[in-house]
Amino acid sequence: MWEEAQTPGGSASAVFPGLLRRSEVGLGRVPETFAEVRGKLPCAFSNASRPVNRIVVTKAPTACWNRGSPLPRLSCGLRVGLTRRQDPDNRSLKDTMFARGLKRKCVGHEEDVEGALAGLKTVSSYSLQRQSLLDMSLVKLQLCHMLVEPNLCRSVLIANTVRQIQEEMTQDGTWRAVAPQAAGRAPLDRLVSTEILCRAAWEQEGACPAPGLGDGHTQGPVSDLCPVTSAQAPRHPQSSVWEMDGPRENRGSFHKSLDQIFETLETKNPSCMEELFSDVDSPYYDLDTVLTGMMGGARPGPCEGLEGLAPATPGPSASCKSDLGELDHVVEILVET
Amino acid sequence: MAESGGGNDIQWCFSQVKGAVDDDVAEADIISTVEFNHSGELLATGDKGGRVVIFQQEQENKIQSHSRGEYNVYSTFQSHEPEFDYLKSLEIEEKINKIRWLPQKNAAQFLLSTNDKTIKLWKISERDKRPEGYNLKEEDGRYRDPTTVTTLRVPVFRPMDLMVEASPRRIFANAHTYHINSISINSDYETYLSADDLRINLWHLEITDRSFNIVDIKPANMEELTEVITAAEFHPNSCNTFVYSSSKGTIRLCDMRASALCDRHSKLFEEPEDPSNRSFFSEIISSISDVKFSHSGRYMMTRDYLSVKIWDLNMENRPVETYQVHEYLRSKLCSLYENDCIFDKFECCWNGSDSVVMTGSYNNFFRMFDRNTKRDITLEASRENNKPRTVLKPRKVCASGKRKKDEISVDSLDFNKKILHTAWHPKENIIAVATTNNLYIFQDKVN
Numbered sequence: 001m002w003e004e005a006q007t008p009g010g011s012a013s014a015v016f017p018g019l020l021r022r023s024e025v026g027l028g029r030v031p032e033t034f035a036e037v038r039g040k041l042p043c044a045f046s047n048a049s050r051p052v053n054r055i056v057v058t059k060a061p062t063a064c065w066n067r068g069s070p071l072p073r074l075s076c077g078l079r080v081g082l083t084r085r086q087d088p089d090n091r092s093l094k095d096t097m098f099a100r101g102l103k104r105k106c107v108g109h110e111e112d113v114e115g116a117l118a119g120l121k122t123v124s125s126y127s128l129q130r131q132s133l134l135d136m137s138l139v140k141l142q143l144c145h146m147l148v149e150p151n152l153c154r155s156v157l158i159a160n161t162v163r164q165i166q167e168e169m170t171q172d173g174t175w176r177a178v179a180p181q182a183a184g185r186a187p188l189d190r191l192v193s194t195e196i197l198c199r200a201a202w203e204q205e206g207a208c209p210a211p212g213l214g215d216g217h218t219q220g221p222v223s224d225l226c227p228v229t230s231a232q233a234p235r236h237p238q239s240s241v242w243e244m245d246g247p248r249e250n251r252g253s254f255h256k257s258l259d260q261i262f263e264t265l266e267t268k269n270p271s272c273m274e275e276l277f278s279d280v281d282s283p284y285y286d287l288d289t290v291l292t293g294m295m296g297g298a299r300p301g302p303c304e305g306l307e308g309l310a311p312a313t314p315g316p317s318a319s320c321k322s323d324l325g326e327l328d329h330v331v332e333i334l335v336e337t
Numbered sequence: 338m339a340e341s342g343g344g345n346d347i348q349w350c351f352s353q354v355k356g357a358v359d360d361d362v363a364e365a366d367i368i369s370t371v372e373f374n375h376s377g378e379l380l381a382t383g384d385k386g387g388r389v390v391i392f393q394q395e396q397e398n399k400i401q402s403h404s405r406g407e408y409n410v411y412s413t414f415q416s417h418e419p420e421f422d423y424l425k426s427l428e429i430e431e432k433i434n435k436i437r438w439l440p441q442k443n444a445a446q447f448l449l450s451t452n453d454k455t456i457k458l459w460k461i462s463e464r465d466k467r468p469e470g471y472n473l474k475e476e477d478g479r480y481r482d483p484t485t486v487t488t489l490r491v492p493v494f495r496p497m498d499l500m501v502e503a504s505p506r507r508i509f510a511n512a513h514t515y516h517i518n519s520i521s522i523n524s525d526y527e528t529y530l531s532a533d534d535l536r537i538n539l540w541h542l543e544i545t546d547r548s549f550n551i552v553d554i555k556p557a558n559m560e561e562l563t564e565v566i567t568a569a570e571f572h573p574n575s576c577n578t579f580v581y582s583s584s585k586g587t588i589r590l591c592d593m594r595a596s597a598l599c600d601r602h603s604k605l606f607e608e609p610e611d612p613s614n615r616s617f618f619s620e621i622i623s624s625i626s627d628v629k630f631s632h633s634g635r636y637m638m639t640r641d642y643l644s645v646k647i648w649d650l651n652m653e654n655r656p657v658e659t660y661q662v663h664e665y666l667r668s669k670l671c672s673l674y675e676n677d678c679i680f681d682k683f684e685c686c687w688n689g690s691d692s693v694v695m696t697g698s699y700n701n702f703f704r705m706f707d708r709n710t711k712r713d714i715t716l717e718a719s720r721e722n723n724k725p726r727t728v729l730k731p732r733k734v735c736a737s738g739k740r741k742k743d744e745i746s747v748d749s750l751d752f753n754k755k756i757l758h759t760a761w762h763p764k765e766n767i768i769a770v771a772t773t774n775n776l777y778i779f780q781d782k783v784n
Contacts, residue, residue, distance in 0.1 A: 129671075133617060136675060149427055149453070152515055152534040153565045153584050154680050157621045160563055164617055 127172075134165045347766055348782040349716060349729045353407060355392070356775035358720070368771040370758055374438035374446065377762040380408055380769055381448060382776055383433025387417040389450055389503075391461065405767060405780055412461055414503035417452040429454050435520050437529070439542075447506070449529065453516040456531055458507035458542060466494040512538050512548045519569045525576040532569035532581060535562075539593075551599045552581060552591065567625050567682075574634040582639060586623030590650065606648050608655045618670040618679065626682035631691040632763075638694055640685040643667060645696050645706065660706040660713065663698050665736035665747045678752050686761045697756025700745065701772050702732055718756060718770045718777040728782060 137158050357366060365386025372381050380392040390413045395406035420429040431452055439447040445462040470492040473481055515533035522529040530551070531538050537552035552569075556562055564585045572578035577593045589602035610619060622642035630637045636657070639646050643664060646656035662683075666673060673679040678699075685696040697703045698715075706713045715732045735744040758771040766781035 130617075133671065133674075140677075149430065149516070151680075153567060153624070154677075156562060156565050157584055157624060157680070160620055161617055164620070 127169075130165055130169065134162060134169075137162045137165070346710075349766075349768075349779045350726045350782050351723065351729060351777070352405075352725055352767070352780045353778040354720060354723070354775055355390075355408075355410075355778075362774045366774040368758060368774060368776060369432050369434060370436050371760045371769050371771045371776065372436045372438060372448075373760050373762055373769070374448075375440045375763060377764050377767070379411065379438070379446060380760070380778075381436045381438065382769075382771065383416065383436050383450060384774075385430075385432040387415055387419070387431030387433060387452065389414055389416045389433060389436065389448075389459070391501075405765065405783065408778055412501040412503055414459070416450045416457060416459065417455065420454070422454075434517055437520050437522050439522060440526060449520055449522065451517050451520050451531065454510065454513055456509040456517070456520060456540070457505050458509075459503050460506045461501060461503045464500045464502060465496060465498075467497045468492045469495045507542065507545050509540055509545050509548065512540075518567060519581075521570040521579065523571045523576050524574055528576075530569060530571060530579060532566050534565040537566065537569055537579075537581060537599075549597070551593060551597070553598065553600060554583075568628045570628055570630055570637075572634055573630050573632060580628055580630075580637060582625035582628040584624040585620060586625055586641060588625065588628060588637070588639060588648065604650070604653050606653050606656075608646070614667070616670065618674060621674070621679055622670065627684040629685060629687060631687050632689065633691055636691065638685055638687065640683050640696055642679060642681075642683075645685055645694055647694070647708065658708060660694070660704075662696055662704050663734070665734055666699075669747065673752070676752065678755075681755055682757060683755075684758050686759055688761045688766070689763050693761075695759050695761060695768065697759050697770070699752050699755050700734075700750040701754040701756055702734075703756045703759055703770050716779075718772050718775075718779075720775075726782070729779065 140158050141155065141162065356368075357363070365384060365388075367385040368382050369385055370381075370383040373379070374381070378394050380394075382390050382392075384390070391411045392408035393411035394408050397406050416433055417431040419431045421427075422429055429452065433450050433452060435449075435451050437449045439449070441447075445460050448459050448461070450457055450459060469476065470490050472486055472489055472492075473483065475481055509531070513531065513533040513536070515535050517531050517533045519532040520529060521532075527543075528539055528541050531540065531548075532552075535553065535555040536550055538548040539551045540548045552566070554564065554566060564583050564587075567582050567584055569579060569581035572580070578590065579593070579599075580588050580590045582588045586607065588606040590604040590606070591599035591601075592603045593599060595601070595603060610623070625639045625641050627640040628637060635650060637648050637650065639648065639656075640662075643666060644662055645660045647658040647660075649657045670679060683697050685694060687694055692709055693705055693707050695703060695705045701718045702715050703718060704713060704715050715734070716729045717732050730743075733741075733744045734750065735741065735746050740746050754772060756770055756772060760769045762768065768779050770777045770779065
């Protein structure tokens with residue numbers, strides 16, 4: 001089923017040419033950028049009495065994190081997403097959706113859907129609602145990664161919802177129609193991107209459901225791609241939105257702020273990435289086991305599929321940075337919609 | 338002693354409210370669990386700041402028999418502290434997820450409290466006497482110079498102001514990779530279970546360095562994860578039986594005699610989906626947030642987002658009773674999904690005689706359903722009717738357009754004011770209802 005659904009929309013690789021390469025570099029800590037940011041935010045769960053800086057420490061003993069690096073732009077942007085309950089910026093969507101449960105049988109809904117989704121004018125209202133529900137779900141999943149302790153139950157429920165929508169859209173054939181305009185994107189990229197939607201958070205806890213697109217594909221988890229591709233995962237259904245926003249000019253500001261974080265990633269030992277995402281049931285706090293794993297016994301589980309995708313070459317950090325610049329603007333758009 | 342007449346023949350009156358008055362809620366004061374002990378004399382609350390506050394009921398004043406004893410603070414202690422997991426670079430919240438009392442066996446009280454990762458057994462003991470008259474120590478504890486001692490005396494116990502001490506007796510740690518959502522003490526009073534999102538462990542109260550894993554639903558390939566454990570409880574009478582609920586709306590009953598690992602259920606309780614109500618949110622709202630056995634052990638109650646269901650343990654294919662808590666929200670599911678309210682986990686509870694069930698809702702409303710008369714009532718926990726013995730006025734939410742007087746329209750509901758935790762006294766008609774940071778105690782009107 002998924003083979004047919006693979007659309008030529010290849011925006012991911014077009015915009016992020018280094019997508020696969022990044023995984024090979026072993027940048028396992030990219031998700032932590034968002035966890036790091038969260039520490040700055042007036043998040044619902046910030047606790048003033050906690051002395052702990054939420055910046056995540058790396059597992060590699062020699063790496064040094066740039067603690068306390070200011071991330072003003074990202075912070076402001078993400079705040080919109082994280083204050084979920086009383087979010088004035090989301091009110092437009094809420095107003096649109098308020099009195100409407102999204103039922104499969106509900107067709108002929110006449111209400112106009114405003115703003116960002118106007119680019120999909122030719123699609124019926126039901127599809128628009130369904131699409132916005134999908135977008136909302138994907139944003140929620142991405143925000144899961146930004147939380148230091150993602151709620152597994154919530155993540156699973158949202159992922160299941162995403163899967164349901166995608167299945168229905170595939171059956172309708174609309175999945176194809178909504179695909180991003182950019183051509184030449186390898187089907188593998190798209191599958192990978194949505195598959196790892198929840199990968200980062202769950203791999204941290206040793207758990208990760210694929211939101212549906214993983215069906216029938218046995219490729220291994222691309223764990224370290226997490227925020228990168230999770231940021232771009234919502235992109236493929238709604239690239240028109242982003243096109244409208246004229247994203248390019250915003251890149252530069254992000255690029256600089258994230259640079260400070262990502263330069264510390266250069267010292268990262270790639271092999272310990274696997275251990276980071278390995279299931280640590282027991283011995284849970286056995287430091288010896290962890291360190292042994294870090295040294296050389298790379299566990300084949302999380303990354304073996306990845307090896308199958310492309311030859312593992314240690315990519316330079318420079319290519320990552322350019323990719324990350326594009327990531328920045330994607331994230332910014334995401335959180336500002 | 339709870340009346341069989343149930344929730345609607347009882348007139349519920351305001352009794353007390355505990356907590357800060359101001360609207361600005363301190364994060365640490367958010368109440369996260371409420372539990373009466375087995376006699377009902379003690380009422381424990383846990384909050385997001387990791388503290389446990391225990392209230393004790395005053396002995397009934399024989400003269401003033403028109404009201405039952407008030408609950409006053411008995412003990413307060415810090416149960417859990419925030420921790421940092423250095424291996425995963427995650428902060429472990431100190432929020433108390435559940436408190437469960439052990440039945441009282443001696444003068445001291447014991448309870449289990451848990452946060453996301455660690456369970457602790459606390460001993461709460463009273464001290465109302467202290468020894469006085471030591472020969473070698475002064476009253477304030479300083480040592481006397483032995484050469485100044487000229488006479489000897491026998492120390493005696495003298496009364497002192499009551500002091501309640503809480504001390505941690507056992508710490509059960511490092512057994513859960515995921516977040517603990519439930520603990521339940523077995524009817525043998527020697528073992529208990531703790532459940533996280535994917536696993537359930539069996540502990541012995543005396544042994545802290547190991548636990549048995551009895552349920553493990555973690556798939557070998559984590560990509561296939563679609564269902565998590567949401568709650569678990571031991572049967573009140575059968576020490577080999579427990580149930581656990583899932584995010585897909587199923588309840589599994591397991592018998593520990595069948596095998597060491599209870600991955601295969603003995604019974605599976607699941608109601609077929611109503612196709613006319615199917616939507617993209619069907620699965621989310623079917624996720625069970627709480628499961629509670631009746632005191633008799635014959636029934637169990639589950640709470641999902643919109644309803645409360647009573648199941649007969651002998652019938653697996655559908656519940657015997659279903660009560661709609663706030664059906665008017667069904668058309669608002671998309672907005673509730675957007676603001677995350679759809680993921681709120683409401684709890685539910687039985688009264689002492691299993692005739693009435695109670696659960697919370699939004700706008701500080703809570704609902705009671707009388708199983709015998711089939712009547713239900715909606716009440717509000719607010720400070721507006723502050724006088725003790727003021728009878729609570731039933732509330733009503735108007736779903737459709739025409740709003741009658743005294744009704745509240747759905748759009749005016751405050752979704753930030755949610756009652757997730759409620760508890761019912763095991764013997765009397767006294768209920769404890771927790772709003773965000775306040776604890777309300779209501780009693781039935783005693784004539």
